[in-house]
Amino acid sequence: MFKKLLVANRGTIAIRIIRACRELGISTVAIYSTADKEALHVRMADESVCIGPPAAEDSYLNIPSILSAGLTYGADAVHPGYGFLSENGDFAEACQRSGLQFVGPRARHIRLMGDKPRARRIMKRAGVPVLPGSEGKGVTEVRDALADGERLGFPVLIKAAAGGGGKGMRIAHDAKELERLFPIARGESEAAFSSRTMYLEKYLERARHVEFQILADSHRSVVHLGERDCSIQRRHQKVIEESPCPVLTARMREKMGKAAVRAAEVVGYSNVGTVEFLLGPDNEFYFIEMNTRIQVEHGVTEMVTSTDLVKESIRMAMGEALGFKQRNVEFRGASIEFRVYAEDPVRNIPSPGLVSNHHPPGGLGVRVETALYDGYRVPVHYDPLVAKLIVHAETRELALARARAALREYVIDGIKTNIPLHLKILHDPDFIRGDFSTSFLTRYQPETHANAERTAADSRAT
Ligand code: MV4
Numbered sequence: 001m002f003k004k005l006l007v008a009n010r011g012t013i014a015i016r017i018i019r020a021c022r023e024l025g026i027s028t029v030a031i032y033s034t035a036d037k038e039a040l041h042v043r044m045a046d047e048s049v050c051i052g053p054p055a056a057e058d059s060y061l062n063i064p065s066i067l068s069a070g071l072t073y074g075a076d077a078v079h080p081g082y083g084f085l086s087e088n089g090d091f092a093e094a095c096q097r098s099g100l101q102f103v104g105p106r107a108r109h110i111r112l113m114g115d116k117p118r119a120r121r122i123m124k125r126a127g128v129p130v131l132p133g134s135e136g137k138g139v140t141e142v143r144d145a146l147a148d149g150e151r152l153g154f155p156v157l158i159k160a161a162a163g164g165g166g167k168g169m170r171i172a173h174d175a176k177e178l179e180r181l182f183p184i185a186r187g188e189s190e191a192a193f194s195s196r197t198m199y200l201e202k203y204l205e206r207a208r209h210v211e212f213q214i215l216a217d218s219h220r221s222v223v224h225l226g227e228r229d230c231s232i233q234r235r236h237q238k239v240i241e242e243s244p245c246p247v248l249t250a251r252m253r254e255k256m257g258k259a260a261v262r263a264a265e266v267v268g269y270s271n272v273g274t275v276e277f278l279l280g281p282d283n284e285f286y287f288i289e290m291n292t293r294i295q296v297e298h299g300v301t302e303m304v305t306s307t308d309l310v311k312e313s314i315r316m317a318m319g320e321a322l323g324f325k326q327r328n329v330e331f332r333g334a335s336i337e338f339r340v341y342a343e344d345p346v347r348n349i350p351s352p353g354l355v356s357n358h359h360p361p362g363g364l365g366v367r368v369e370t371a372l373y374d375g376y377r378v379p380v381h382y383d384p385l386v387a388k389l390i391v392h393a394e395t396r397e398l399a400l401a402r403a404r405a406a407l408r409e410y411v412i413d414g415i416k417t418n419i420p421l422h423l424k425i426l427h428d429p430d431f432i433r434g435d436f437s438t439s440f441l442t443r444y445q446p447e448t449h450a451n452a453e454r455t456a457a458d459s460r461a462t
Helices: 011-024 040-044 063-072 089-097 107-114 116-125 142-152 175-193 250-267 298-305 309-317 396-409 419-425 429-433 449-457
Strands: 004-007 027-033 047-052 077-079 156-160 170-172 198-202 208-216 222-234 237-243 271-279 285-291 334-341 357-359 366-370 385-393 411-413
Touching: 004 011, 004 063, 011 027, 011 040, 011 309, 011 366, 011 385, 027 040, 027 063, 047 063, 063 089, 077 309, 089 107, 107 116, 107 250, 107 285, 116 198, 116 250, 116 285, 142 156, 142 175, 142 198, 156 175, 170 175, 175 198, 208 250, 208 309, 222 250, 222 298, 237 298, 237 419, 250 271, 250 285, 271 309, 298 309, 298 334, 298 366, 298 385, 334 396, 334 419, 385 396, 396 419
Parallel strands: 004 027, 004 077, 027 047
Antiparallel strands: 156 170, 156 198, 208 222, 208 271, 222 237, 237 334, 271 285, 334 385, 357 411, 366 385
């Protein structure tokens, strides 16, 4: 049983972890950079430690500082949240070596799934469908990429072997474009991940991004908690996520859920994880990657399954067995998450600053996860995600109505946010019908050349 847990994160997820600990009777140690002295997660934790200057590399990514904070304050465990060090195998290993239980999978599984070509290989061998793509360890040279492109047929997607979440991704429609974009994508991968290894995948058009939540205890029991449709993304930043996926039949859910569970089982995975699939227009589906952490959008799964995923992750890290089997998982209603970013929607740039007036919505089926408060200054140094609005209702249609009402009620003065964009999407007939794919948001914010070229510089980690 853990007595004290170090929360190795900031913002909404740090608060989410502190709340889970409080319910479990575990005391919490927050860490913060000098830019986060006034942050809500610091105020909410039982104890707090300053671990460095604003730059994430010197604070939230500083492994020695975080470990020494944990040891100095007598923590038994570390929860990494998402982003930052959450998918860093070295961090997970360093925690374990220091006697701090890492709340997440073993370092081995973080590293395995972080190597995307290797994950593809393992899944293919296990009978989990993958898209046609580069074989083996991936490619580093343009000529090898061109050979793969010719073999696969265009369009292809260039992806970073050490990537994930679409960072450094590029679509090539022909050989000439591949020749031009491959070195750019490889340069981005080198800058972001210190890796020149890339892989190609056949580009699946008009697909939906459907991911399955899995839970795996340390006694080899694995269940899935259904799916989330995360097709609504802008520059590979998710904007809206929902569960269930509006087009998934019970039969497809069972089929894809089994594949997700199998993906976890074949590698002996433990703790929470997400298996990402692309779902094509004719209901074929393909594994694209696995995320070895709790995700931003975990809340919609919590609402439809009445499960506290953060509490479950901590319990599983304590060695507890899952208290239920797959047949006991019940799905109820529809839940949708709207990510609120502190950003200038016109110029597509972060909009940090002083929050002069904050009034979050409330009421039945309305959940707000936020680190904002009146008088809080959103720092410039980190991810601009400042709140998640999660609605839940008996049907998707009722959830949409609840979301419209909640977003109209939401007041965040002093900074610019994407709330007006959410309200526009909520009146889009295709969105209302559930008829959308990964290309949906281009109609609101066309992927200009300048934007596409900027995606690389955009190194946010969620
Ligand atoms: C793809 C794809 C189509 N074909 N891979 C984006 C995030 C990362 N985890 C995987 N992603 C995708 N991979 C192949 N082979 C489509 C996406 C994708 C996407 C692409 C462009 C614009 C928005 C998107 C939203 C979700 C997924």
